[in-house]
Amino acid sequence: xxxxxxxxxxxxxxxxxxxxxxxxxxxxxxxxxxxxxxxxxxxxxxxxxxxxxxxxxxxxxxxxxxxxxxxxxxxxxxxxxxxxxxxxxxxxxxxxxxxxxxxxxxxxxxxxxxxxxxxxxxxxxxxxxxxxxxxxxxxxxxxxxxxxxxxxxxxxxxxxxxxxxxxxxxxxxxxxxxxxxxxxxxxxxxxxxxxxxxxxxxxxxxxxxxxxxxxxxxxxxxxxxxxxxxxxxxxxxxxxxxxxxxxxxxxxxxxxxxxxxxxxxxxxxxxxxxxxxxxxxxxxxxxxxxxxxxxxxxxxxxxxxxxxxxxxxxxxxxxxxxxxxxxxxxxxxxxxxxxxxxxxxxxxxxxxxxxxxxxxxxxxxxxxxxxxxxxxxxxxxxxxxxxx
Ligand code: KIV
Ligand code: ZN
Numbered sequence: 001x002x003x004x005x006x007x008x009x010x011x012x013x014x015x016x017x018x019x020x021x022x023x024x025x026x027x028x029x030x031x032x033x034x035x036x037x038x039x040x041x042x043x044x045x046x047x048x049x050x051x052x053x054x055x056x057x058x059x060x061x062x063x064x065x066x067x068x069x070x071x072x073x074x075x076x077x078x079x080x081x082x083x084x085x086x087x088x089x090x091x092x093x094x095x096x097x098x099x100x101x102x103x104x105x106x107x108x109x110x111x112x113x114x115x116x117x118x119x120x121x122x123x124x125x126x127x128x129x130x131x132x133x134x135x136x137x138x139x140x141x142x143x144x145x146x147x148x149x150x151x152x153x154x155x156x157x158x159x160x161x162x163x164x165x166x167x168x169x170x171x172x173x174x175x176x177x178x179x180x181x182x183x184x185x186x187x188x189x190x191x192x193x194x195x196x197x198x199x200x201x202x203x204x205x206x207x208x209x210x211x212x213x214x215x216x217x218x219x220x221x222x223x224x225x226x227x228x229x230x231x232x233x234x235x236x237x238x239x240x241x242x243x244x245x246x247x248x249x250x251x252x253x254x255x256x257x258x259x260x261x262x263x264x265x266x267x268x269x270x271x272x273x274x275x276x277x278x279x280x281x282x283x284x285x286x287x288x289x290x291x292x293x294x295x296x297x298x299x300x301x302x303x304x305x306x307x308x309x310x311x312x313x314x315x316x317x318x319x320x321x322x323x324x325x326x327x328x329x330x331x332x333x334x335x336x337x338x339x340x341x342x343x344x345x346x347x348x349x350x351x352x353x354x355x356x357x358x359x360x361x362x363x364x365x366x367x368x369x370x371x372x373x374x375x376x377x378x379x380x381x382x383x384x385x386x387x388x
Contacts, residue, residue, distance in 0.1 A: 001256050002256070003253075003256045003257065003258050004224065004256060004257055004258075005224070005257075005258060005259070005260070006219050006223075006224055006225065006226055006245075006249065006257050006258065006259050007042040007043065007199065007201075007224060007225040007226075007259075008040075008041045008042050008043070008225075008226060008228065008242060008245075008246070008259050008260070008261055009041070009042065009043040009045060009072070009201060009225050009226065009227040009228070010036050010041040010043065010044055010045065010069075010227075010228065010229065010230070010242060011045040011203075011227050011228070011229055011234070011239065012032060012036070012229040012230045012233065012242075012273060013029050013032060013033065013044065013045065013046050013047055013058070013062070014045040014046065014047050014048060014074055015045070015227075015229060015234045015235060015239050016229035016230065016233045016234050016239065016273075016277075017047075017277075018234060018235040019233050019234060019235070019238075019277065019279060022233070022277045022278065022279055024058075024276060024277065025054070026054065026057050026058045026061055028276045029046070029047075029058045029061075029062065030058075030061055030062060030065060031272070031276065032230075032272065032273060032276060033046065033062045033065055033066065034065060035265070035268075035269050035272055036069065036230075036269070037065070037066050037067055037068055037069050038262075038265065039261055039262060039265045039266075039269055040068070040259070040260040040261045040262050041069050041242075041260075041261065042069060042070065042225075042260065043069055043070045043071075043072050043096060043225075044062060044066060044069045044070070044071050044072065045072045045073075045074060045098065045227075046058060046059040046062040046063070046071050046072065046073060047059045047062075047073060047074070047088075048073070048074040048075070049073045049074075049075075049081075049084045049085045049087070049088035049089075050075065050078075050080060050081040050084040050085065056084065056087075056088050059071070059073045059085070059088035059089065060087075060088045060089075060090075060091065063088065063089050063090065063091040063092035063095065064091040064092075066092065066093065066094075067093075069094070070092070070093075070094035070095070070096050070136065071089060071092040071094065071095060071096070072089075072095075072096040072097070072098050072138065073085035073088050073089050073095075073096075073097060073098065074098045074099075075097060075098065075099045075126070075130070076099070076100075076101070076126075077099055077100060077101040077122045077123055077125070077126035078126070079129055081099070082097060082099060082126060082129050082130050082133070083133075085097050085099075085130075086130070086133035086134065089133075089134065094136065095133075095134045095136065096134065096136040096137070096138055096166075097130040097133065097134050097136075097137050097138070098138045098140060098168070099126040099127065099130050099137065099138075099139060099140070100123065100126070100138075100139050100140030100141060100142055100168065101119055101122055101123050101126070101140075101141075101142060102119070102141075102142040102143050103119060103141040103142065103143060103144060103147040103151065103152060103155050104142075104143035104144070104145075104146040104147045105146075105147075105148070106143065106146065107142060107143050116151055119155070120154065120155055120158050123139065123141075123155060123158065123159060123162075124158050124159065124161075124162040126139075127139055127159055127162035127163055127164050128162050128163060131162070131163040135165070136165050136166070137163060137164050137165055137166075138164065138165065138166035138167075138168055138201065139159040139164040139166070139167055139168065140168035140170055140203065141155050141156070141167070141168070141169060141170070142170055142172050143170070143172045143173060144168075144169040144170050144171065144172070144184070145169075145170065145171030145172060145173060145174075145175045145176045145181065145184075145204075146172075146173065146175055149184055149187045149188075149191075150191075152169070152184070152187075152188065153187065153188055153191040153192050156188055156192045156195070157192050157193050157194075160192065160193070160194050160195070160197065160198055161194075164198060165198055165199070166198060166199045166200075166201050166225060167188070167195075167198055167199070167200050167201065168201040168203050168225075168227065169184065169185065169188065169200060169201065169202065169203070169218070169223070170203035170204070170205075170227075171202075171203070171204045171205055171211075171214055172203075172205060173205060173207060174204065174205035174206050174207025174208050174210065174211060174236075174237060175207070175208070176204075176210070176214055177210065177214075178210060178213040178214050178216070178217035179217065181202075181204070181214040181217050181218055182214075182217030182218060182220060182221040183221070185200060185202070185217075185218045185221040185222055185223050186221040186222060188200060188222075189221065189222040199223075199224045199225050200218070200222060200223040200224060200225070201223060201224075201225035201226070201227055202214065202215040202218030202219065202223045202225070202226050202227065202240070203227040203239070203240075204218070204227075204239065204240045205234065205235065205236065205237065205238070205239060206232060206234075206236075206237040206238045206239065206240070207236060207237045209237070211232065211237075211238065211239055211240040211241070212232075212240050212241055212244045212245060212248070214240070215227075215228065215240040215245055216245065216248055219249075219255075219257055220255065226240060226245050227239065227240065228240040228241060228242040228245055229241065229242060230242050230243070230269055230270055230273040231243075231270050231273055231274060231279075231281050231285065231288065232244070232285075233273070233277065233279060241285075241286070241287075242261070242266075243266045243269075243270060243286075243287040243288050243319070244286050244287055245259075246259050246261045246263060246266065247263065247266075247286075247287050247314060247319065250263065250318075251313060251314065263318050263319050263320070264317075264318065264319065264320045265320060266287060266288060266319040266320055267287075267288055267319050267320035267321050268320050270287075270288035271288075287314070287319055288319070292316075292321070293312065293314075293316040293321055293323075293324040293325060294324070294325040294326075294327050295311060295324065295325070295326055295327065296327040296329050296331060296332070297329075297331045297332075298331050298332050298333030298335075298336065299333075301326050301332055301333065301335060301336035301339075302333055302335045302336070304324060304326070305326070305335050305336065305339050308324060312324060326339060326340060327369055328340055328360075328364065328369060328370040328375075329364055329368070329369055329370070330361065330364035330365050332360075332364070332370075334353055334354075334357050337353065337356065337357055337360055338353055340375060341353075341356070341375060341379070344372060344375055344376075346375075346379055352382070352386075355382050355385070355386065356378055356379065356382045359378045359381055359382055360375075360378055363377075363378060
C-alpha cells in the first residue's frame with residue numbers, strides 16, 4: 001500500500017500568536033517563518049492582514065521570504081478582509097486566502113444573529129470573492145466541531161461549488177472526542193459531492209487535551225491536512241502540536257501517512273519559538289519537553305542503560321536532541337550511578353561503587369536531583385574515607 005502525504009499547515013504565527021500576552025514583531029515573525037520553511041511545512045499561516053498594519057506588514061514580508069511553503073492569510077467572510085489579505089499575499093509564490101464563517105447554531109444565533117441559509121450565502125460570496133485574487137482558497141467552517149453534520153455537509157458542498165480548494169473543519173472549542181471528530185470527517189467524505197476534488201483539513205483546539213488525538217482521528221478518516229503550531233501554542237489551551245503529529249505518523253507507518261517535515265529540526269524549532277514568544281515549554285511536553293527523553297527511576301535507568309529501546313520509542317537524535325538524560329535521584333540505582341560516574345571519568349570497582357552509592361543516597365535524599373558537582377564531592381568524600 002502506498003503512503004499518502006498529509007500536508008502540514010503551520011499556524012504558529014496566527015493562531016499561535018493569539019496566546020495571551022505573546023506578541024511577536026515582524027523581525028521575529030520572519031525568523032520563525034524562515035525556520036518553518038526550512039523545516040518543510042507545506043503552508044505558513046502568516047497572520048490576519050486586516051487586523052493591524054503590523055500584521056499586514058508581516059504577511060507581506062513572509063510572502064517575499066517563503067521559498068517552498070505556500071503563504072496564507074486569514075480573513076473573515078468580509079470583502080474588505082479578503083482584499084487586504086490578497087494585497088498582503090501579492091509577493092507570495094504560492095498564496096492562499098483562508099476565509100470562513102461560523103456554522104454552529106450557537107455562532108449563527110449569537111455571533112451573527114442570522115440563519116443557516118444566510119450563512120451559506122455569505123460563505124459562498126467570500127469564497128467567490130477570494131477566487132478573484134488567488135486560485136488557492138481555503139474555507140473554514142468555524143465551530144464545525146459543534147455543527148450538525150448534515151448542515152456541515154451542505155456548507156461544504158456549496159463551498160466546493162464556489163471554488164474552495166481546501167475545507168477546514170475546525171473543532172474551535174476543543175469539544176469533540178477523537179471518535180466523534182473522526183466520524184465527522186468520514187461523514188463529509190461520504191456525503192459531500194466532489195469532496196475528493198478538495199483537501200479536508202483538521203484544525204483542533206486543546207481545551208480537553210484532545211487536539212492531537214482529534215487531528216490524528218481526522219487523518220485516519222480521510223483528512224489530508226493538519227493545522228498545528230510549534231509546541232501546541234495557541235488560543236486558550238492551544239492547538240494541535242506540530243511535533244506530536246509529525247512523530248505520531250513516523251512512529252506508526254502502518255497508517256500509511258507521512259509528512260515532509262524534517263524531524264531533526266523539531267527540538268531547535270521548539271526552542272526558537274519558546275524563546276521568541278517568551279513562553280516556556282512544560283518539561284513533560286511530548287517530543288520537545290526537557291523531560292521527554294529523561295529517565296529518573298532506577299528500574300527505567302537500568303533498562304535504558306542496557307538498551308535505549310526498553311523505555312524510549314523515539315531515538316532523541318531523530319528530533320535533534322543530543323542524547324537521553326539519566327537524571328540521578330533517590331530512586332536511581334547503582335547502574336545509573338556507575339554510568340554517570342564513568343561518563344565523568346570515574347571507573348568504579350564493585351566495592352568502590354557500593355561505598356560511593358551509600359554516600360550518594362545521603363545526597364539524593366537531601367536534593368531533588370544529584371548534579372555533576374555533587375558527584376565530584378561524593379567521590380572525594382569516599383576517597384577520603386577509604387584513605388583514612
Ligand atoms: O479555531 C478556529 O476555528 C480558527 C479559525 C479561524 C480557522 O482558528
Ligand atoms: Zn483556531
